Amino acid sequence: MTPNPTFDLECNNIAKSFGKVRAVNDVSFTIPSGSFFSILGPSGCGKTTLMRMIAGFEEPTGGDIKIKGKSVLGTPPNKRNVKMVFQHLALFPMMNVYENIAYGLRCSGHDKDEIKRKVHDVLERIALPDVADREIHQLSGGQKQRIAIARCMVLDPDVLLLDEPLGALDLKLREAMKIELKLLQHQFNTTFIYITHDQSEALVMSDHVAVMNKGDFEQIGTPQELYHRPNTAFVAGFVGDSNRWTGRVKSGDATGGMAETDQGLPIKFTANGQSQISEGETVDIFVRPEFIRTLRGADRQSPVEPHETSIDGVVDSLLFNGANSRVLVRGSTGQLIEADVTLTGSGDLTPGEDVRLAWSSEQATCFARHEAS
Amino acid sequence: MQQKDIKRLTMLLLFAPFALWILLLILLPHIGMVILSLREKVAPRVYEFGFGNYIDFAMEPIYWNTLLRTGSMALLVTALALLIGFPIAYYIAKVAGFRTRGALFLLCLIPLWVSDLIRAFGWILLLRETGVISTFLQWSGAIDGPIEFLYNDATVVVGLVYTVILFMIVPLVSTLDGMDNSMIEAGYNLGGNGFTVLRRIIVPYAMPGIVSGCIVVFMLTAGSYLTPILLGGKNSSWFTEQIYDQFITRFNWESGAAFGFLLLAFTSLVIWLGLKLSGQTLANTVAKS
Incomplete structure (x- = not known):
């Protein structure tokens, strides 16, 4: 029944207003399966609102969001197969690494052995096999980052949303994490949607970038297209x-x-x-x-x-x-x-x-x- | 060298009020109480060292029954204060807007401006036979004759919850306030429903606040005197009433001192058990909030 199953996420004319303020203005886009898609824009451009609508924390005032061809309007956040890495990661400090990753699996009712196998499997894949028993505060910034991604990826989401997760890291680590994120995305072969105001993050990692300004998409294209053939003055000025x-x-x-x-x-x-x-x-x-x-x-x-x-x-x-x-x-x-x-x-x-x-x-x-x- | 001496003197001066307070108002009276409680009266004005006062307590069921009753009622009050206070604290810290938050917090504080005594009299005005509620129910035809709502355990519990709930709300608000909203959202995002998020994320996060609120509330309740007496009447059988009786009515200071000490030991034991069961320590609960 899915008309276009190659798209993991489709947004048709979605809009969101807070009172009189229009945060997102009839935005439409499609994201093919397994790609790294970035939404780049200055702060206050509506990119976070857009992402919160995809995750289900906000209801759009208009338009439709489809995940794997199925509309998710009215589906509560915990029923959507869209996982999110928060800006400050939001790892649960009262649980250790294992419990953090197992949380989602427990919610979906997996049995104990399966949880154990999956958690160790995902820790292996992010190259941190020995941290299961550590407390969150014992991890370094980069490790926390990877645990936050593992916590989502263990649930096998259709789409992973990342809300400027590199913002809190220092420069050196940020550069290293850029490459690592790209590698992780390849390895998991899941659609990543990356929200950022940092153009270098968007250009380095993404297959496609959407430049957002004042609630509208100015241009969607590959990083090279945006850089060399900007469609609008805003894109030309903002990118590079x-x-x-x-x-x-x-x-x-x-x-x-x-x-x-x-x-x-x-x-x-x-x-x-x-x-x-x-x-x-x-x-x-x-x-x-x-x-x-x-x-x-x-x-x-x-x-x-x-x-x-x-x-x-x-x-x-x-x-x-x-x-x-x-x-x-x-x-x-x-x-x-x-x-x-x-x-x-x-x-x-x-x-x-x-x-x-x-x-x-x-x-x-x-x-x-x-x-x- | 001189600099160092001045520094040391400053430290000493800063520390002095605290040391004096601990020494004069906490340590000395308690040492006096211990000594007093370990004296047995053998003849008028003749005392001997012995555990007689404590043995008396153990031998007389009414004494330790009262203590157990006070303890269990205080636990009930603590549980109720937590159940009612948690949603209020959650609303203030997480749901209410920035401005409403201040106003709501102030509303919680306002009753503290009035003394315990006046507030207890307020309850009496409402609940007595000729009080507001009884009169209203008669007027509306719900009941035929006047009803006395005072002088029973339920009233005492209600009155105590009302008196102490603020001390539950304040530490809860401060811990919940420190909780990043995205933590709750992450809980939902990873597939948890409302109940899972509450049980696995919000409550464990708020645990230090919950425990410190419970400790304060339990201590205040078990040691309260006015509210149980005024709302429960003579037969409220509150342990503080026993202590008062020993000291004032019977003029048996030795026994009163022993009772006072037993109350302290009992409440400390309950709190120690509570900390053990919840896996918390004093350092990360009361000391933090």
């Missing part, structure tokens, strides 16, 4: 770093043209496929730092390609961060521009040096400004 200018189109057609920023800097751009941009329109232009070439010394005088935009400036400061080092250049129009540079340790750029920045019009993404928003 960008230099952003506001300007007015001087000349242009469907494929691209020339715009002048408010500071008077002329920029060649390529129109983003989704929208038509006409002359005189106010636009936002985004250029990622890694696509900006920094030319120094004699190179500065060499002519740039016709489709390139170039600007002369003075190095304001260097932001050294190993392979991700940046240079801040104050352009002739007075604006600071960020560009990626490779710093080798000798003969590098120095503050005060004259440089020329250049980038291709293909890398200058442009969006018409919607005055309404």
